[in-house]
Amino acid sequence: MMIAESVRFALTGVMANKMRSILTTLGILIGIASVIVLLAVGAGTSNAIKAQIGKLGTNVLTVSRQTTAGGRAAGGGQAVTGPRSRGTNLTLQDMAALTDPVMAPDVAATAPVVTAQNVTGTYQDATHAVATFVGTTPSYFSISNDTLAAGSYFSDGDASSGTAVAVIGNTVAQDLVGSSVTSAVGQTIALNGQNFVVSGVLAQKGSSGLNDPDDIVVIPYSAAQDKFTGYSPSLASITVQAKSADVMNQAQNEVQMILDARHNVTSANRDYQVRNQAQILTTATTTTATLTILLGAVAGISLLVGGIGVMNIMLVTVTERTREIGIRKAIGASRGSIVSQFLIESLIISLIGGVLGIAAGYIGSAFPLLGTQPEVQWWTVWLSFLVSAAIGLVFGIYPANKAAKLRPIDALRYE
Amino acid sequence: MNDAVIQLDSVSKIYGKGEAEVRALDSVSISIDRGDFVAIIGASGSGKSTMMNIIGCLDGATQGTYHLDGIDTGTLDEFQLAQIRNRKIGFVFQNFNLIPRTRAVDNVSMPLAYAKVHRKERRDRALEVLDSVGLAERADHKPSQLSGGQQQRVAIARALVTNPVLLLADEPTGALDTKSSHEILDLFESLHANGRTIVMITHEADVAARANRVVRFQDGHIIEDHRIRAVNAHPMATAVPA
Numbered sequence: 097m098m099i100a101e102s103v104r105f106a107l108t109g110v111m112a113n114k115m116r117s118i119l120t121t122l123g124i125l126i127g128i129a130s131v132i133v134l135l136a137v138g139a140g141t142s143n144a145i146k147a148q149i150g151k152l153g154t155n156v157l158t159v160s161r162q163t164t165a166g167g168r169a170a171g172g173g174q175a176v177t178g179p180r181s182r183g184t185n186l187t188l189q190d191m192a193a194l195t196d197p198v199m200a201p202d203v204a205a206t207a208p209v210v211t212a213q214n215v216t217g218t219y220q221d222a223t224h225a226v227a228t229f230v231g232t233t234p235s236y237f238s239i240s241n242d243t244l245a246a247g248s249y250f251s252d253g254d255a256s257s258g259t260a261v262a263v264i265g266n267t268v269a270q271d272l273v274g275s276s277v278t279s280a281v282g283q284t285i286a287l288n289g290q291n292f293v294v295s296g297v298l299a300q301k302g303s304s305g306l307n308d309p310d311d312i313v314v315i316p317y318s319a320a321q322d323k324f325t326g327y328s329p330s331l332a333s334i335t336v337q338a339k340s341a342d343v344m345n346q347a348q349n350e351v352q353m354i355l356d357a358r359h360n361v362t363s364a365n366r367d368y369q370v371r372n373q374a375q376i377l378t379t380a381t382t383t384t385a386t387l388t389i390l391l392g393a394v395a396g397i398s399l400l401v402g403g404i405g406v407m408n409i410m411l412v413t414v415t416e417r418t419r420e421i422g423i424r425k426a427i428g429a430s431r432g433s434i435v436s437q438f439l440i441e442s443l444i445i446s447l448i449g450g451v452l453g454i455a456a457g458y459i460g461s462a463f464p465l466l467g468t469q470p471e472v473q474w475w476t477v478w479l480s481f482l483v484s485a486a487i488g489l490v491f492g493i494y495p496a497n498k499a500a501k502l503r504p505i506d507a508l509r510y511e
Numbered sequence: 512m513n514d515a516v517i518q519l520d521s522v523s524k525i526y527g528k529g530e531a532e533v534r535a536l537d538s539v540s541i542s543i544d545r546g547d548f549v550a551i552i553g554a555s556g557s558g559k560s561t562m563m564n565i566i567g568c569l570d571g572a573t574q575g576t577y578h579l580d581g582i583d584t585g586t587l588d589e590f591q592l593a594q595i596r597n598r599k600i601g602f603v604f605q606n607f608n609l610i611p612r613t614r615a616v617d618n619v620s621m622p623l624a625y626a627k628v629h630r631k632e633r634r635d636r637a638l639e640v641l642d643s644v645g646l647a648e649r650a651d652h653k654p655s656q657l658s659g660g661q662q663q664r665v666a667i668a669r670a671l672v673t674n675p676v677l678l679l680a681d682e683p684t685g686a687l688d689t690k691s692s693h694e695i696l697d698l699f700e701s702l703h704a705n706g707r708t709i710v711m712i713t714h715e716a717d718v719a720a721r722a723n724r725v726v727r728f729q730d731g732h733i734i735e736d737h738r739i740r741a742v743n744a745h746p747m748a749t750a751v752p753a
Contacts, residue, residue: 505564
């Protein structure tokens with residue numbers, strides 16, 4: 097029995113009951129389309145989160161003070177020597193050391209961060225609780241991928257002299273000054289009662305859902321030390337920009353080597369920690385991967401239901417065509433020919449469903465869903481195609497075998 | 512190997528066991544020669560249908576041996592039996608048993624598909640045989656578009672297409688009107704005249720009378736084996752005009 101012949105016989109069978117074939121195909125179509133769309137939604141969400149984090153800077157390391165006692169206790173018995181005379185502080189001198197092009201070739205830029213909690217901004221009658229309050233140098237803006245919507249940043253001179261100027265985020269500008277954010281430039285706002293002149297408004301970054309990156313006030317670090325934290329040689333953290341996302345790990349090692357030497361600690365008793373944006377990215381990716389698996393599982397179940405539909409219809413077809421099977425066997429069809437005829441029939445149904453489902457999946461993924469733009473993954477298309485073929489085989493084999501096992505005399509007698 | 516197409520030796524077909532045992536065929540022995548035209552007759556339940564199933568390799572014997580064209584069918588597996596049905600036997604059924612929604616030419620060429628003959632060759636051969644049964648111009652008709660007599664002629668064409676050693680007909684005129692019945696029987700006679708071996712199962716005496724030899728079954732036994740004409744006699748000479 098030639099395969100071409102089996103295909104021809106199978107096609108005749110599929111066409112014999114068009115409505116039934118279409119409905120069965122629809123079951124597979126919906127299953128495949130939902131797999132593609134839901135996995136595309138998962139991928140779209142994942143990529144949206146990655147893009148959000150990317151906007152915040154994917155090549156950024158944050159060096160912060162270790163607030164737990166572990167590092168201190170371990171180092172407690174050692175003689176405190178050299179530059180570590182000011183305890184566990186992260187200093188501007190530490191920061192300067194990190195830009196050494198020989199010791200830290202993979203570090204592009206650094207910025208100090210001095211923070212204060214519970215800062216409230218006021219402008220005329222409006223008040224706003226600032227979510228992120230940062231005292232730093234102008235390099236902070238380029239490291240954070242910030243751009244200006246209006247006005248200008250403050251200068252390095254402002255940063256060290258402590259000029260009372262502020263660069264504010266879009267949310268802050270809207271809450272305090274009103275809808276036209278550009279009009280905020282040049283206005284004087286009060287931060288915890290201290291007057292600051294708004295020199296610039298940052299361009300909107302958009303919310304990533306967890307926090308609002310636009311709810312921010314950035315002022316010169318020395319101004320923050322003077323007016324909020326009180327003078328202290330220690331910074332809250334140092335933001336370090338690596339030369340590219342690829343050299344993050346090298347940059348992190350260099351930072352650790354320099355700071356270990358300066359603080360006279362080892363990896364066992366470090367008094368600071370380096371956080372990597374890549375780690376945050378990994379966490380976010382794990383979360384979205386879980387979401388994707390969940391969505392995929394739901395779609396998989398609908399595909400399974402579609403497969404059972406194929407099996408059901410094939411069983412009906414075999415029963416209905418018992419007599420035809422008897423005739424075919426009487427005129428010389430072997431078991432193999434009968435099996436291949438019905439198997440190919442179920443394959444045709446599920447493959448047509450699969451191909452149409454892939455098309456429907458692409459169309460369905462063109463529209464935003466759950467707030468994200470789904471992104472069809474090429475591998476889900478191949479997977480869907482293979483899965484629909486597998487459904488045809490797996491759910492077709494039992495009915496096909498049932499047909500092939502019929503005894504010709506029983507089948508011929510069947511009314 | 513002798514010239515017998517069919518050679519049954521003490522063939523029994525037993526259903527059930529012990530008390531409920533039914534012997535559909537009870538130790539039947541018969542030999543049918545090449546070129547003969549044999550009618551098997553008997554009342555329903557006489558065993559003639561069981562006989563047909565065994566001769567047609569649709570069912571196996573419980574006891575005894577059956578040689579078809581010199582081959583001991585008892586030694587064959589299912590696949591080989593399918594091949595035997597395909598190459599050596601042409602079936603004609605009472606209800607025609609054509610595949611629905613399938614053109615006459617495709618019905619006729621179907622056994623050739625199972626014999627792995629090429630598509631073009633199949634079609635040519637099918638058209639040739641359809642022509643020989645007088646249905647060349649109906650090749651593209653579906654069974655539902657054909658009369659009973661025409662359907663039966665398509666079925667005969669399908670039975671002949673592989674050029675089998677045996678044409679096995681089960682009540683071939685049972686579902687036909689008198690005129691169509693005559694046409695079909697005339698066709699059988701002309702096939703026989705051309706040397707075809709035909710075994711025909713029927714319960715009608717006038718249909719059986721067209722054969723060379725009549726074998727009567729009752730309760731699983733052959734109770735009469737009556738030769739009307741010589742094996743290779745050409746009954747066309749005495750046939751009624753078509």
